[in-house]
Amino acid sequence: MLKDDVGEILITEEELQARIAELGRAISADYQGKDLLAVCVLRGAVIFLSDLIRRITIPHEMDFMAVSSYGGTRTKSTGVVRILMDLTTNIEGRNVLIVEDIVDSGLTLSYILSNLKTRRPASLRTCTLLDKQECREVDVPLDYVGFVIPDKFVIGYGLDYDEKYRNLPFIGVLKPELYIE
Ligand code: PRP
Numbered sequence: 001m002l003k004d005d006v007g008e009i010l011i012t013e014e015e016l017q018a019r020i021a022e023l024g025r026a027i028s029a030d031y032q033g034k035d036l037l038a039v040c041v042l043r044g045a046v047i048f049l050s051d052l053i054r055r056i057t058i059p060h061e062m063d064f065m066a067v068s069s070y071g072g073t074r075t076k077s078t079g080v081v082r083i084l085m086d087l088t089t090n091i092e093g094r095n096v097l098i099v100e101d102i103v104d105s106g107l108t109l110s111y112i113l114s115n116l117k118t119r120r121p122a123s124l125r126t127c128t129l130l131d132k133q134e135c136r137e138v139d140v141p142l143d144y145v146g147f148v149i150p151d152k153f154v155i156g157y158g159l160d161y162d163e164k165y166r167n168l169p170f171i172g173v174l175k176p177e178l179y180i181e
Contacts, residue, residue, distance in 0.1 A: 002165055006172035010154060011147055013169040016129075017051070019146050023127065024055025026144060027097065035122075036060035037094045039087065041067060041112065044101035047158035047166065048129045048146075052099065063089045067108060081111040096121040097143075101158045102130040105137040113140065130154065130171070147171075153179060 027036075036056075040049040042064055053062060066085035096116060103109050109126060116124055127144035134151050149171075155161050156168030161179055165172075 002168060005165070005175055005178050006155070006168070007175040008152075008173045009170050010149060010152065010173055011157075011171040016146075016157060016170065020048070020051050020129075021055050023144050023146060024052055024057070027052075027127070028055075028057045031058055031060070031095060031097075034095045036097060037089060037091060038062045038097050038099055039091075039116075040064045040099045041101075041108070042085065044158040044160065044166070045099050045129075048101050049099045052127070061089070063087045065112070067112065069108060081108055083115070091116060091119050091121045093120070093122050095123045096125070098124070098126045100126065100128040102132060102154070103128045103140060103142065104132045104135045106140040107138060109140045110138045129157070130159075 036058065038049065038053060038060055040046055040062060043066065049062065053060070064085065065083065065087050067081050068084050069081050098109065098112060100109060113124065113126070125143040126141060128142055129146040131142060131145045131148045132151055133148050152173045153161070154171050155165035155174050156170050156172045158166050159171070160166045161174055
């Protein structure tokens with residue numbers, strides 16, 4: 001069982017859903033009367049996005065982009081980012097909210113922000129479920145944060161190790177003996 005590989009549950013399913021409902025309420029209030037486009041950064045954020053948008057009560061659209069960092073190891077990113085799949089929407093003049101599952105070094109989001117800024121959106125904000133604050137290497141503005149978490153290797157609710165565990169409904173910590181840096 002996948003669950004048997006989890007050493008500790010960091011955020012339960014109930015805690016996740018309660019916080020996501022709060023984020024949905026805040027986003028709905030802030031974007032009231034505005035043309036919101038939620039941009040999901042694949043693949044990890046897809047689970048968060050799908051729950052978040054069902055808590056957003058104003059009309060909005062969504063789009064997807066996929067990025068990948070070059071090199072590094074399976075548990076650490078390098079910061080050299082490339083776009084694997086771009087948005088299909090022209091974001092010029094749109095109110096864009098980037099939705100991420102986790103911000104760690106900040107390098108991925110920093111790259112996405114500077115890339116999307118060049119396309120002249122009306123506004124550009126960020127929403128991340130998890131913020132591994134102590135690992136930050138570059139400053140990135142975070143407008144909506146679900147949880148600040150410690151520097152542990154987290155899996156579940158979209159987050160993977162070697163493409164596994166994304167389907168766990170909670171955020172857990174993988175047993176250390178199961179991964180190699
Ligand atoms: C994760 C996450 C962010 C990035 C954060 O993606 O979704 O995009 O890492 O790390 P950083 O702040 O150190 O740049 P990952 O590369 O694991 O891809 P995935 O979403 O497809 O799992």
